[in-house]
Amino acid sequence: MAILITGGAGYIGSHTCVELLNAGYDIVVLDNFSNSKLESLQRIKEITGKDFLFYEADLLNRKIVEKVFESTEIEAVVHLAGLKAIRESVSKPLHYYHNNVTGTLVLCEVMKEYGVKNLVFSSSATVYGVPEQVPISEDFPLSALNPYGRTKLMVEEILRDLFVTDGSFSIALLRYFNPIGAHKSGKIGEDPNGIPNNLMPYITQVAVGKLKELQVFGNDYPTSDGTGVRDYIHVVDLALGHLRALEKVMSSTGVEAYNLGTGTGYSVLEIVTTFQEVSGQQIPFLISDRRSGDIATCYANPLKAKNELGWVAERGIKEMCRDSWEWQKQNPNGYVVENHIPI
Template sequence: MAILVTGGAGYIGSHTCVELLNAGYDIVVVDNLSNSSAESLLRVTELTGKEFEFYPISLNNRPDMEGIFRNHKIEAVIHLAGLKAVGESVSVPLRYYHNNISGSIVLFEIMQEFAVKKIVFSSSATVYGTTEQVPITENTPLGATNAYGRTKLMIEEIMRDLHVSDPTWSIALLRYFNPIGAHESGRLGEDPNGIPNNLMPYITQVAVGGLKELQVYGNDYATTDGTGVRDYIHVVDLAQGHLKALEKVMETTGVEAYNLGTGQGYSVLEMVRTFERVTGRSVPYKITSRRAGDIGVCYSDPTKAERELGWIALKGIDEMCLDSWRWQTGNPRGYLVENEMLANI
């Protein structure tokens, strides 16, 4: 029996694979490598000493996906595959709807066909939209404001309808807040294409000299220093949250949403100062105008996950910054060098 991990070569996926293997699970990984690297999976094996099957295919490839279910005894699915850049989703919404929603529907149909009805879904706090209510609970009204967030919300609704049609489905919807950090070894981390969309890889690339300065979008919010406040969570804590959710869906039926965050908010400038303090590196920054759709303060209430999954975030902001820096300094070009070597073999 194995756990199918879709999007397992990505940032969160690769860390989740490490935690699954270390916990004794057998895994099968699917990832089309459109925004990830096969090198990350080689490093998963390096870190765990365990081999696993990897299929570099799209979820929309129904024949190959059906072949995976025929060739492996799949017990449950952790579904992380999907395009994830908010800004890009606004520019090319049809690509996001086709990839994220159509691919998920193919996956769910095949799961039904093979009577695999246990799934942990990688959702997002973007499903809450621009709410000013904090802390955000799972009962906060939903209302995504961009194509990426809407795909996550639509997939959540599809899965709820699946459970209505067949109550034997067991589904956990994990609403991530802001994952940062890296594996403590420095061998796995976030490797964005081009200029980073997220704060921490932007900070680390400025600190390592890859980018001139950090762009800080707005300093006139009603916060302690005027910059936006977010709930940052260490990616390893997030990965362990998937294990706890997997244990839950293996034991019960139903569909439940869970916030995965720390419940603590930090401003952009607080993150910059913390990073500078723990690494000794300077991070030049420039204040620019607000981005459309951004809100001042957003952080989670994660007590439901603690109560029902037995999960809490254990790593603090210092660890998040140090582990991010260890990854960046050890891999200044991300997985790129290794990819070039593989291409020449």
């Protein structure tokens, strides 16, 4: 039996594939490469020394999804596939709702058809909207601020309703905070399309000379240095969170949400300073106006994941910065490979 990983070629997906393979699981990867590269799958094989099945497909294509379940006995699904750029979601809301929500509906329908009841879902801390206080616990009110966040919240509600109608389902809703870093080998990491939406790939692309300077959105927040504070988590710790959640859903029934964060907040300028320290690279930056919808401070209370999943983020901010820089140094243009041999 195997674990299906949707979006397994992406940033979080590739690291999750590595950790599941290293833990002895057989995996099947499904990805449409809308924001990922085929080369990442080859790198996963190089890191782990293990092979796996792969389907290039979109979850909206039900026939292909059914083929995956027909061809392999699937024991559980780690559902990572989805569009994720907040600003793009504001300009293309229908595209995001159709892709993220409808794609999940197709997946769940096929899972029911084939009797697969174990699911780990990639949610987001954006479902908390503007929290009244920090740290943020899983029982806080939910209210997303943008179409991307609302798709995550809608899917969470759909999955809760699914469990109400079929109590044999076991579902973990993983609310990520801000994943950064890369595998210590430097072989896999974050390779966004176009100008990065997230802080760390923007910093590393400035460091490697692809971008002129970092744009810092707002320095007048009520924080220690005026810049926004976020909970940054190493992507390998995040991947290990999926492993622990997978173990949980395969051993019990129910639906539970878990914060995956460190419980510590760092400002934008603290990240810049730490990156400069560990990399030896100067990061010029320009202060711009705040972005609409951004909040001052956001960090997790991760105790529920510790108590129920046995998971704790172990890697610190220096390691996150160091591994991000190692990935970018080795891959200044991301997953650009000449004479690529298909896997």
